[in-house]
Amino acid sequence: xxxxxxxxxxxxxxxxxxxxxxxxxxxxxxxxxxxxxxxxxxxxxxxxxxxxxxxxxxxxxxxxxxxxxxxxxxxxxxxxxxxxxxxxxxxxxxxxxxxxxxxxxxxxxxxxxxxxxxxxxxxxxxxxxxxxxxxxxxxxxxxxxxxxxxxxxxxxxxxxxxxxxxxxxxxxxxxxxxxxxxxxxxxxxxxxxxxxxxxxxxxxxxxxxxxxxxxxxxxxxxxxxxxxxxxxxxxxxxxxxxxxxxxxxxxxxxxxxxxxxxxxxxxxxxxxxxxxxxxxxxxxxxxxxxxxxxxxxxxxxxxxxxxxxxxxxxxxxxxxxxxxxxxxxxxxxxxxxxxxxxxxxxxxxxxxxxxxxxxxxxxxxxxxxxxxxxxxxxxxxxxxxxxxxxxxxxxxxxxxxxxxxxxxxx
Amino acid sequence: xxxxxxxxxxxxxxxxxxxxxxxxxxxxxxxxxxxxxxxxxxxxxxxxxxxxxxxxxxxxxxxxxxxxxxxxxxxxxxxxxxxxxxxxxxxxxxxxxxxxxxxxxxxxxxxxxxxxxxxxxxxxxxxxxxxxxxxxxxxxxxxxxxxxxxxxxxxxxxxxxxxxxxxxxxxxxxxxxxxxxxxxxxxxxxxxxxxxxxxxxxxxxxxxxxxxxxxxxxxxxxxxxxxxxxxxxxxxxxxxxxxxxxxxxxxxxxxxxxxxxxxxxxxxxxxxxxxxxxxxxxxxxxxxxxxxxxxxxxxxxxxxxxxxxxxxxxxxxxxxxxxxxxxxxxxxxxxxxxxxxxxxxxxxxxxxxxxxxxxxxxxxxxxxxxxxxxxxxxxxxxxxxxxxxxxxxxxxxxxxxxxxxxxxxxxxxxxxxxxxxxxxxxxxxxxxxxx
Numbered sequence: 001x002x003x004x005x006x007x008x009x010x011x012x013x014x015x016x017x018x019x020x021x022x023x024x025x026x027x028x029x030x031x032x033x034x035x036x037x038x039x040x041x042x043x044x045x046x047x048x049x050x051x052x053x054x055x056x057x058x059x060x061x062x063x064x065x066x067x068x069x070x071x072x073x074x075x076x077x078x079x080x081x082x083x084x085x086x087x088x089x090x091x092x093x094x095x096x097x098x099x100x101x102x103x104x105x106x107x108x109x110x111x112x113x114x115x116x117x118x119x120x121x122x123x124x125x126x127x128x129x130x131x132x133x134x135x136x137x138x139x140x141x142x143x144x145x146x147x148x149x150x151x152x153x154x155x156x157x158x159x160x161x162x163x164x165x166x167x168x169x170x171x172x173x174x175x176x177x178x179x180x181x182x183x184x185x186x187x188x189x190x191x192x193x194x195x196x197x198x199x200x201x202x203x204x205x206x207x208x209x210x211x212x213x214x215x216x217x218x219x220x221x222x223x224x225x226x227x228x229x230x231x232x233x234x235x236x237x238x239x240x241x242x243x244x245x246x247x248x249x250x251x252x253x254x255x256x257x258x259x260x261x262x263x264x265x266x267x268x269x270x271x272x273x274x275x276x277x278x279x280x281x282x283x284x285x286x287x288x289x290x291x292x293x294x295x296x297x298x299x300x301x302x303x304x305x306x307x308x309x310x311x312x313x314x315x316x317x318x319x320x321x322x323x324x325x326x327x328x329x330x331x332x333x334x335x336x337x338x339x340x341x342x343x344x345x346x347x348x349x350x351x352x353x354x355x356x357x358x359x360x361x362x363x364x365x366x367x368x369x370x371x372x373x374x375x376x377x378x379x380x381x382x383x384x385x386x387x388x389x390x391x392x393x394x395x396x397x398x399x400x401x402x403x404x405x406x407x408x409x410x
Numbered sequence: 411x412x413x414x415x416x417x418x419x420x421x422x423x424x425x426x427x428x429x430x431x432x433x434x435x436x437x438x439x440x441x442x443x444x445x446x447x448x449x450x451x452x453x454x455x456x457x458x459x460x461x462x463x464x465x466x467x468x469x470x471x472x473x474x475x476x477x478x479x480x481x482x483x484x485x486x487x488x489x490x491x492x493x494x495x496x497x498x499x500x501x502x503x504x505x506x507x508x509x510x511x512x513x514x515x516x517x518x519x520x521x522x523x524x525x526x527x528x529x530x531x532x533x534x535x536x537x538x539x540x541x542x543x544x545x546x547x548x549x550x551x552x553x554x555x556x557x558x559x560x561x562x563x564x565x566x567x568x569x570x571x572x573x574x575x576x577x578x579x580x581x582x583x584x585x586x587x588x589x590x591x592x593x594x595x596x597x598x599x600x601x602x603x604x605x606x607x608x609x610x611x612x613x614x615x616x617x618x619x620x621x622x623x624x625x626x627x628x629x630x631x632x633x634x635x636x637x638x639x640x641x642x643x644x645x646x647x648x649x650x651x652x653x654x655x656x657x658x659x660x661x662x663x664x665x666x667x668x669x670x671x672x673x674x675x676x677x678x679x680x681x682x683x684x685x686x687x688x689x690x691x692x693x694x695x696x697x698x699x700x701x702x703x704x705x706x707x708x709x710x711x712x713x714x715x716x717x718x719x720x721x722x723x724x725x726x727x728x729x730x731x732x733x734x735x736x737x738x739x740x741x742x743x744x745x746x747x748x749x750x751x752x753x754x755x756x757x758x759x760x761x762x763x764x765x766x767x768x769x770x771x772x773x774x775x776x777x778x779x780x781x782x783x784x785x786x787x788x789x790x791x792x793x794x795x796x797x798x799x800x801x802x803x804x805x806x807x808x809x810x811x812x813x814x815x816x817x818x819x820x821x822x823x824x825x826x827x828x829x830x831x832x833x834x835x836x837x838x839x840x841x842x843x844x845x
Contacts, residue, residue, distance in 0.1 A: 015832060016744075019737040023730055030726045037719075064515040064525045065588040066631070070649050103646070114476075150648045157643045158654055193643045194477050229649050232513070232527075232633060264515065264525055280797040285716050292723055295439060296730055302432050303734035310741035366715050 006339045013311070020307055021347040024383055027300045028351025032379035033358050034289045036371050041286040045279045047218055049097040050172070050206030052133025053271045054242040055088075057249045058096060060267035061256060062232040070229025071149050073260065077230055080259045081238060086248040089239040091132065093125035094228050095210040096235055096271070098278035102210035105222065108191040109179055118217070120175055121209035122192075124150065124226035129170070129204065131239050139186045139202035142170060146225040153226055157193065166225045169198040172207050174219035176200070190222070198224065232266065245270050297382065301390040308336065308394035319398055320405030329399040336395035337388060344387040348380045355379065411762070412769065419770035426742065430774065433738050437778025437825075440731030441818045442785025447717070447724040449790060449810050453803045454614070454713045458602035462542050463703035467664050467672060469497065471683050472697035474641050475656075485697050486639060487710075488610075488658040491628075493686075498534060502678045503664035504671065505540040509533035510660045511611040511636040512627060514620055517585040518573055528569060529611070529635070530620040532627035538564070538597075540665045541607070548580035548595035551623055559629050563591040564621040570596045586620070589630055597621075603803055604712045606703050608661050610636040613712040614800040628652065634659065676700045714800070728821070735774075735825040743767055743833035750833055760834045767833055771826025772819060779818025783811070 010017050067073045074092050081090040094103055103124075106116035128134065129141050152164040169190060176185035189197040204223070212218035228234050236256070240248040253268050312319075319332060359371040423430045457463050472485035473493055489497070494508040512530040537543070538550035551562045563584055570579050584591045601617030608616070622632065631650040636659060638646040644656030653659045666672040676698060683696035701709060743750075750763055786806065793804040 015828070016737060016740055019733055019740065023733045023737065026726065026730045026733065030723070030730070034723070062513075062515065062527055064517055066650065116477075151651065154645045154648055154651055154654075157645050160643075195643060231649055264527060266527065277797070281716060284796050284798070285720075288720060289723075292443075292727060295443070296727060299436055299439060299727075299731055299734055302436070303737055306429055306432055306734075306738045307741055310745060313745065362719075366719065 003338070003342065006335065006342060009315075010339065010343075016307060016311075017343065020304065020343055021350065023300055023303055024344055024347025024387070025350035025354055027296050028348050028379050028383050029354035029358055031293050031296060031382060032351070032355035032375050033362065033371065034293050035378055036359070036375045037368070038286050038289045039375075040368070041282045041289075044215060045282050045286075047208060047212060047215065048206045049208045049271075049275070050134050050204060050219075050221075051097060051271065052239070053275060055239050055245075056132060056271040057238050057240065057245050057252070058267060058269055058271065058274065059236045059238070059249070059252055059256065059265065060232070060234070061230070061236075061263045062266050063230070063260075064262045064264065067230060067260075070231055071151070071227065073230040074228065074234070076259060077236065077256055080255050081236060081252055084238070084248060084252045084255055086240050086244040087238045087252065088241075089127060089131040091125050091127045091130075091237045092228055092230075093123060093128055093132075093235055093237055094226075094233060095121070095123060096132075096237065096274065097208035097210060098212070098274050099210050099235075100278065104209075105192045105224075107179070107222075108194075109189065111191050111194055111197065113191075117179065118220060120171075121207075121211075121221040123207070123210075123221060123223045124228050125223075126225075126227060128223055128237075129202075131237055133239065134207055135205040136170070136202050137173060137205045138184075139170075139200070141202055142168065142223065142225045147227045148225060150226045150228050157196070162195075165196055167199060168201045168225060170202040170204055170223040171200050172204045172219050172221050174206075175221065176203055178220065192224075235267070297386050300383070301386050304340065304387055304390035305393060308340070308391045309397075312336070312394045312398040315398070316401055316405055319401045320403055320407075323401065323403035324406040332399040332401070333395050336391055336398055340387050340391040340395075341384065344384050348383055351379065351383070352376050411765075415766045415769040416773070418766055419773050422742075422746070422770055423773065429738060429742055433735050433742075433774050434778045434781060436731040436734045436738070437775060437818060437822055438781030438785055440728035441779060441782025441821070442789060443724040444721075444728045444817070445782060445786035445806075445810065445813075446789030446793065447721040448813070449786065449806055450717055450793060450800075450804050451713065451721045452810060453805070454604070454717055454800055455707075456603070457704060458604055458606045458707075459541060459703065463606075465665055465667055466540065466703050467503075467666055467675070467700050468703075468706045469662060469664060469675070469679055470699040470701075471497075471679055471692075472694050473658070473686070473692050475693045477642055483697075485699055486658040488637070488639070489660045489662050490655060490658050491652070491660060492655060492691075494660045494662050497662055497682070500678070500682070503675055504667050505536040505665035506662065507534045507537040507540055508624055508660055508662050509537060509607065510624070510634060511608050511616075511618070512622075513633050513635045514586045514622070516569075516573070516620075517588070519583075519585065520573075523573070528619040529616070530622055530627075530632070531608075531618040532622050532624045532632065532634075534624050536665075537621070538595075540663065541602070543597050543600050546596045546598055547578045548593070550595055550621075556623050556625055559626045560623060561589065561591045561626060562594045562623060564595040564597060565593060566597055566617075566619045567599050569619040586622075587630065587632055591622070603800075604707060606707055606712075607663055608636060609710050609712060612799055613710075613714075614803060672700060714798075717800075732821055732825050735822065736828055739771055739774075739826055740829040740832060743829045747833065763834045764830050767830035768823060768826050771822050771830065774826075775819045775822025776815075778822060779815050782818050783815075 078090055081087055103122050104119045105122045106119050108116050126147055129136055146168055148164055148166050156164045180188055185200045185203055188200050191197045206219060207221040208218050209221055238248055238252055249268055253265055362368040470485040473490055498506055498508045510532055512532050513527050514530045515525050515527050517525045534556050535552050546567060550564055555562055579593050582593050584593050604613045605616035638653040638657045638659035640646055640657035642656045644654035647653040666675055679698040680696045683692055686692040790804045794801050
């Protein structure tokens with residue numbers, strides 16, 4: 001297909017041509033970035049939690065009247081929950097992954113460091129790895145004799161006492177890599193206050209922060225041997241078979257209410273629901289982005305249909321002449337398809353530059369990562385396909401122009 | 411003349427229904443999307459207390475040690491209890507209130523209603539006059555009550571409705587956390603959005619239903635809710651223990667009626683910091699900030715990034731729709747070169763041709779604007795059914811309604827300018843000849 005006649009013909013409609021190219025370029029730039037953002041959101045929504053999600057349920061209770069001994073109440077509750085049919089393991093924790101509000105500690109690797117290195121999400125509670133299905137990849141789990149009641153720790157830190165303080169902790173692989181790259185983390189010390197150093201005795205494969213706001217630091221978590229009392233911020237976690245979850249949840253709530261009726265249940269859900277809720281905004285945003293892409297492609301396609309129809313209408317006479325001097329229907333069809341392909345290509349090329357620019361802006365403004373090159377061909381193919389589909393109708397109509405038109409004076 | 415142009419425009423639009431529909435649809439989609447997102451952005455970045463917010467300031471001081479825990483050059487976003495009480499008792503502002511969030515269990519006398527938890531605010535007396543909270547019944551407490559740790563409570567209309575069926579409950583008792591309180595005031599459902607005075611309990615939809623004097627709440631160990639940041643050996647507290655002295659967890663607001671008062675207050679904060687440093691409590695050089703409500707909201711970046719991103723996306727979409735409309739109008743107007751040529755030959759000036767075509771594009775804009783408005787209403791309805799905490803706020807207000815139409819009309823006139831101008835360039839003789 002000779003391209004030169006197409007170009008010289010296009011040169012006669014400069015404004016319309018440039019408008020079409022501009023529209024394709026803008027669309028291309030926006031959808032490249034939008035597809036990329038959808039990818040980011042999907043990736044985020046599938047962030048590993050490090051726990052056995054389909055086997056867990058969570059219950060939160062709030063007391064109406066102050067509980068005299070929150071630690072005794074917690075131990076009693078745990079015993080009650082162990083008796084619930086279908087409960088394979090139970091634990092009390094201060095937080096779970098993806099619950100929004102979080103408890104964090106600032107960490108140093110030596111007390112002499114002037115500044116803390118980073119903040120890690122701090123999990124407290126007995127039997128957490130075993131109950132929640134976390135994988136210990138090096139070292140060991142925390143032992144029951146290493147646990148201390150949280151209230152004692154708070155008091156000791158305030159008064160400067162040291163004998164009641166915990167001595168060991170678990171860290172995630174990602175955190176260990178960040179603190180001691182390439183070294184064996186077992187036996188290393190982590191300082192959570194300038195005076196309190198805890199020894200690493202085990203490494204977890206994964207454990208997401210309670211509020212993993214940023215993908216890069218989402219796996220920076222530790223488990224410390226603190227036993228939490230019963231309270232509004234704490235969660236009871238029960239491990240059960242996935243098919244038993246609803247039944248166990250109901251039975252467990254009833255058992256806890258029976259053990260101490262002076263309490264309100266403020267949360268009872270499966271872990272699947274926890275994830276669902278935490279990423280609801282990301283899911284909605286991904287949906288909106290898909291909607292925008294579809295709407296943009298439709299609008300652009302309609303624009304191409306409109307302009308192409310206009311061109312075909314204007315060129316009926318010259319098409320007739322070409323048909324009269326021997327051009328086949330296929331030639332005419334190909335002519336319009338090639339013309340659209342050329343315009344789309346110019347638009348896509350411009351769009352790529354624009355997409356890159358928009359990405360640079362988003363990178364500085366919203367701390368988005370750099371747009372990987374893979375998204376450019378995706379956007380390009382989508383636009384080429386849409387362009388060819390959109391122009392097909394008008395092009396077929398052009399091909400149907402009979403040669404006899406050439407002899408008419410319009 | 412306008413009537414004639416309108417008539418011509420209507421005829422022309424009817425002649426090619428598909429193209430007209432395409433243009434209207436493109437404008438409606440673009441306007442609908444941008445109005446939806448713009449409305450959300452507008453609501454979320456609004457002034458929570460119009461007319462009052464410029465006199466309300468949020469003082470920040472820096473009580474941290476040199477340990478580097480909780481690093482950053484900006485002073486912490488909240489106060490320690492000691493500093494909060496010091497600043498409160500200094501009374502250097504026109505009004506001042508120290509506060510923190512909480513949650514309390516309500517135990518209704520009526521045994522038919524199960525106990526339930528509500529959000530609470532523990533605050534000192536000036537909260538109500540300073541933030542302009544209107545009372546339906548009764549009043550707030552005063553500084554003497556604060557001092558006496560009075561068991562007084564102010565509740566909202568919705569809690570009053572739930573407990574007493576909406577009757578004037580002033581003077582009645584309310585049982586919370588096993589303690590008996592006296593209701594001294596009922597306020598309307600007062601919920602400034604964003605929840606500017608304490609962004610730790612959520613930027614939107616964080617309204618409290620119960621207000622308790624701060625000292626009373628601390629005395630009774632009512633549950634604290636919000637964030638606490640600590641340094642050194644400080645801990646955030648657990649159970650009924652409040653955060654340590656090396657933790658910031660309270661919000662402090664002051665009212666300063668003139669800019670001069672604000673300048674003087676900032677100087678006071680510097681002096682206070684120096685004095686605390688001299689006493690050995692503060693370690694760092696004075697590091698203070700004094701932001702008013704809107705500056706504070708901007709600094710805290712309360713508007714979610716997603717909302718800004720959506721607004722940007724929608725305007726990109728509007729731009730594509732406009733370019734599309736320009737192209738379609740160009741096609742439409744150029745197709746009528748013959749008709750326009752005849753009008754020119756019969757004596758119509760370029761100006762009148764131009765106006766005629768602009769009326770036509772304005773008409774498209776008007777219809778597109780109505781379509782866009784309907785789409786925006788639908789879009790906002792969809793957003794209200796999303797799970798975000800700001801979802802319920804997404805409503806169209808009259809100002810945004812006007813902007814919708816202005817935007818639609820302006821956009822389509824803008825889109826019509828180039829095609830109309832191009833079409834007017836038609837030389838009358840040439841068009842007549844080729845026909």
